[in-house]
Amino acid sequence: MSAATSTMTKRFDCRDAFATTLESLAERDERIVVVVNDSVGSSKVGGFAKRWPHRLINVGIAEQNMIGVAAGLANGGKIPFVCGAACFLTGRALEQIKADLAYSRANVKLCGMASGVAYGELGPTHHSIEDYGWLRVMGQIGIVVPSDPWETSEAVKAVAASEGPVFVRVSRMAVPALEHGDHSFTIGKAEVMRDGKDVAIIANGVMVHRALDAAAALAKEGIEARVISMASLAPLDETTILEAAATGGIVTVEEHSVRGGLGGAVAEVLAAKMPCRMRLLGFPGFLPTGSAEFLMEHYGLTAEGIAAAARELAAAR
Amino acid sequence: MSWTRPRCAISVGRFIVMKSEREAKRPAMSKNAAAIVRERARLIRRSALEMIVQANIGHPGGDMSSADIMAALYFGVMRFDPKKPLDPGRDRFVMSKGHCSGAFYSTLAMAGFFPEADLATYMKPLSKLNAHPCRAYLPGVETSTGPLGHGMPVAVGIAIAGQIDQASYRVFVLTGDGELQEGSNWEAAMTAGHRKLANLTLIVDRNRLQQGARTEDTVALEPLADKWRAFGWDVEEINGHDHAQLLDVLSAPATPRQKPLCVIANTFKGQGVSFMRDQVKWHHGVPDAAQFALAMKELEA
Numbered sequence: 001m002s003a004a005t006s007t008m009t010k011r012f013d014c015r016d017a018f019a020t021t022l023e024s025l026a027e028r029d030e031r032i033v034v035v036v037n038d039s040v041g042s043s044k045v046g047g048f049a050k051r052w053p054h055r056l057i058n059v060g061i062a063e064q065n066m067i068g069v070a071a072g073l074a075n076g077g078k079i080p081f082v083c084g085a086a087c088f089l090t091g092r093a094l095e096q097i098k099a100d101l102a103y104s105r106a107n108v109k110l111c112g113m114a115s116g117v118a119y120g121e122l123g124p125t126h127h128s129i130e131d132y133g134w135l136r137v138m139g140q141i142g143i144v145v146p147s148d149p150w151e152t153s154e155a156v157k158a159v160a161a162s163e164g165p166v167f168v169r170v171s172r173m174a175v176p177a178l179e180h181g182d183h184s185f186t187i188g189k190a191e192v193m194r195d196g197k198d199v200a201i202i203a204n205g206v207m208v209h210r211a212l213d214a215a216a217a218l219a220k221e222g223i224e225a226r227v228i229s230m231a232s233l234a235p236l237d238e239t240t241i242l243e244a245a246a247t248g249g250i251v252t253v254e255e256h257s258v259r260g261g262l263g264g265a266v267a268e269v270l271a272a273k274m275p276c277r278m279r280l281l282g283f284p285g286f287l288p289t290g291s292a293e294f295l296m297e298h299y300g301l302t303a304e305g306i307a308a309a310a311r312e313l314a315a316a317r
Numbered sequence: 318m319s320w321t322r323p324r325c326a327i328s329v330g331r332f333i334v335m336k337s338e339r340e341a342k343r344p345a346m347s348k349n350a351a352a353i354v355r356e357r358a359r360l361i362r363r364s365a366l367e368m369i370v371q372a373n374i375g376h377p378g379g380d381m382s383s384a385d386i387m388a389a390l391y392f393g394v395m396r397f398d399p400k401k402p403l404d405p406g407r408d409r410f411v412m413s414k415g416h417c418s419g420a421f422y423s424t425l426a427m428a429g430f431f432p433e434a435d436l437a438t439y440m441k442p443l444s445k446l447n448a449h450p451c452r453a454y455l456p457g458v459e460t461s462t463g464p465l466g467h468g469m470p471v472a473v474g475i476a477i478a479g480q481i482d483q484a485s486y487r488v489f490v491l492t493g494d495g496e497l498q499e500g501s502n503w504e505a506a507m508t509a510g511h512r513k514l515a516n517l518t519l520i521v522d523r524n525r526l527q528q529g530a531r532t533e534d535t536v537a538l539e540p541l542a543d544k545w546r547a548f549g550w551d552v553e554e555i556n557g558h559d560h561a562q563l564l565d566v567l568s569a570p571a572t573p574r575q576k577p578l579c580v581i582a583n584t585f586k587g588q589g590v591s592f593m594r595d596q597v598k599w600h601h602g603v604p605d606a607a608q609f610a611l612a613m614k615e616l617e618a
Binding site for chain 2: 033054055057059060062064065066067068069070071072073074075076077078080095096099100103104105106
């Protein structure tokens, strides 16, 4: 168990950890290639492109083609990391992801940049808050949602070493580095960031920081909230979910639609094996105009909002 | 940066082989090569029709139009070992028109990728041979297809991998003609033209019929050859039922070529079976007993 906090003030863009790790892997493994839809800068793969120009495949603004090309590169023995804005990468090429990657079991790594509502004011066309649902229902594609630079770096290493298609969300929202103690990152395993017996908060991505802040606030009121980072949305760590259900209440928090995402995944496990009261925090659907920070506050995806939901569940035990 | 394939292969990459070696590994063109392909195509047609009748479902029109192309590729052109279906140096074939699985599965079985007895399970419960090929189910299937417009981007990706490795393998992809109405083909066409993927050969099964009508009455494809040339491709237009022509055009080594090649194979839907030939209604359908008997008689040696 790691005693994690989010009190450090220095903030990081996880894309930097992503790019650095990818380059260090590419130094040792020439099979690693990058595929982009004209998204070199926004994916921070300019360094990669400079070092290995022949291993950076820019297919232009053509997402369907991008996914098919990646499947073909995998067929040719490469390990393609496909980098593009999460909204276009998933939604625009969904059938290619289904047929060419998931159904074909192609060894392709999808890296959804600027995921969630990171594009804020650019609006719902540019938000990627449907991707968990779209990909999760296929059941044949891993989904990894790291929360900080360390987890991003570990996730990139883990997906490179794994066989088969995986989607990794890489946020562009600056976040603090969390303490992970001696935890080792494994796809399919959650990390308990803080223990607690009164209620459990399951979050991933940028929401983990807010969940930890909520738990710190609740502790001052005498409510011990367990905080779980569910970086691996698929495959899901059912054991940790069922253990969390023993607290009597679970709050899920995600930078995603409340339908079909993390909350839905947790609810599916609980409904079948250990029904438990839940509060699902996330976005209702297409969002109004506003910055990412505004939208999160507007929909209660804040430490206060999470604490309120957890408090309610703890009180109702 | 130049994407031009080296004319003379000097061994620097892992998979590169000298030109003489590469040529030697390909099936030698003999006088009776066309006869061998013709006979294989006949057997593919018979097998596909048997499968369709047994399954009571299928796409005979496209199976018949593509049978000669399939036979030429697998029994005259491509370099592969069915016992090593994932050999990194194999030539690749991507079946983009996945609904023509009767012809495709028959070809793969005859080529030795799986037992011909498996063909009898076509579309039966839990069979690995569903109507549309799945890479995870069957050796020899390079990517799962069925939805149209998926094969080209995948073939382009394989060709890029070959280009990066300076590998000697060739990549073939077969699309329908109506299928070219899918925009993803043209995204891939642009990429292939831009990168001068000389190791890539597209064959368009130009039978001029799509599901419900002629392509030109639905959304016209012509001038099709000009479209490919405009996208940076070489184009060859042939009779897609002429085995010697197929062998000639498809066997031409990729090395002297500087661009990807589009072979417009002019074909007839239902070719080989009189009542199916050029008939839109045989896009999908199952012959009754009398029709099946007539078809098999027409497909006797």
